[in-house]
Amino acid sequence: MPQVFILTLSLLPWIPAFLCRVTTVEDFAVLEGRSLTVPCHYEPQYASYVKYWCQGRMREFCTSLARTDDHRSANPAVDKVSIFDDPVQQVFTVVLNDLKEADSGWYMCGVEIGSAWNADFVAFTNIKVINGMSAVNSRLSGEEGDSITAECLYSERYRESEKKWCRSGNSSSCLLTGSEGSYEDTSVAISDDRTGAFTVTLKKLQLKDTGWYWCCAGQQQVALHLLVKPRPTTTAVSTTTSTAQSQVTAHVAPPKPITKDSWNSHSHILESLLVCATVMFLVGLGVLARKLWKIHKQDPVLRQVKAMKARLNEYSGDVGDLQNADVVFLNRASQEVHMY
Template identity: 65%
Template sequence: MPRLFILTLSLLPWIPVVPCWVTTQNEVSVLEGGSITVPCRYDPKYANHVKYWCRGSMREFCTSLARTDETSSTNPSKDKVSIFDDPAQEMFTVTMNNLKETESGWYLCGVELGNGWKADDVAYTKVKVIHGMSVENGMVSGEEGSSVTVQCLYSERFRESEKKWCRSGGWSSCLSAGSEGSYEDTSVAISDDRTGTFTVTLKKLQMRDAGWYLCSAGQQQVAVQVQVTPRASTTEPVTSPPPPSQSAVYLPPPKPITKESWSSHRYMLESVAVCSSLLLLVGLAVLARKLWILHR
């Protein structure tokens, strides 16, 4: 029993404390040969504490890779690992360059507390180093007549592989950067920097250029959608007709003759004909009577 009590006391410093005063990203993915920058945020009370970056899934056994109390390089972009603390932003950042697939795994941001009775405050992140391809933007858009640029990223093992730009649906449409790492015609330009990126520029876009394309390096491919919007129209403004002069007289247009209007007109004509016939008969009767009286 006493041994169990002593063991419990010895583990207390390593039991996580809530709330967490250090936070970071849950996961970071990068192509092999690429770089990552991981932000690690901390509570203001840790502004003057030492910060560190280490590899491992347990803080007690992780391998230290960089510390803020060690001499920093003047060129962190070329260092394998570098760390920078910015107390004003309450954050320190870690940069890792030229990553290999074997460097995938768990890492942690840590703040050293220097207290044997309390464990350091840490936050874990998982780094995934993969080989293959990706694009900075899976969809690009441009106006008809303009140009768009696609950044195709590839991992280190495809550095010497042939780079191609293809229209989805047919390999016969592929354009290759060739051994020189470049290609250009009136509508497409391809340039491979041989360090992890080849750039495709579509020039003088036309509506028929819209669709799906593929960046290709070796056997790896990644899809890109190109959208083309119609060129803005430049039609002349529509002007209203001049107002009519005061002397002009405008008559309303004649009403069209419909079946209903024709029936109404026919009824009126028939009525006039009947009335005329009756008047004629009355007139003839009166005339005949006068002639009969004169004859007597």
């Protein structure tokens, strides 16, 4: 039982570290000779506390490198290590310059509590300084006909080394920078700033340019992949159509506004058309009436002719009947004799 009590007392200083921690990025990788900025976040109630940055894995054996209570003016462009606190955002940042491979290791950002019974709030991060190369973006993509730029970073010891741009699997395709640190032709331009980076600009991309490439500095190299996409044709068609429509619209004169004078001239034209239409209508009625009158005058004559034709036809029929009929003569006196 006493052993458990002693163990509990020994853990009390570390309990607040689990309840309210300082947080930061766990791992960093950076090229030799370059700079690095590390953010360390804390909770608002510790805004007025002293913050520090030290090298080591344990608080008791951590080598202090920078503190916020150090009133010397910090110059991040010159100093090896600089620390800045922003109580409003509850974050303090540490800037490391001109990193070497020997600077690789564990570091700690902490908030100093200043109490024997409470441990400082700390967060650990591992920094690895790499002697080699890296790419800002290892995946590149662009449309056919466009240009694209790849940025390749190298460590300090390769500043004076020759830089190369090669297509993977084809050693004869490598393009090298000259003594001035540059190369350019119709399709590729390489420029080395001699401070830790060189850029490769690919011009007038073609679909066949899709593939893997290498950025090289000395014996170091880093792989990049380029994807060239076909240029959409619908955009060009729609642009051409809209341009043609705009040209047609530009050549079509806008309608003239209707004014009092233009309306009077239009009304005169309408009146003339109305008079002409009325005259033509009356002339047509006169022609039609004359034809009807002629037909009306001819009707009695036609009826008489038809009546005469009918009588002649009847007469001819009666004459034929008389020729075929028997003639009987009646004698009144004989009739009387037979009756008696």
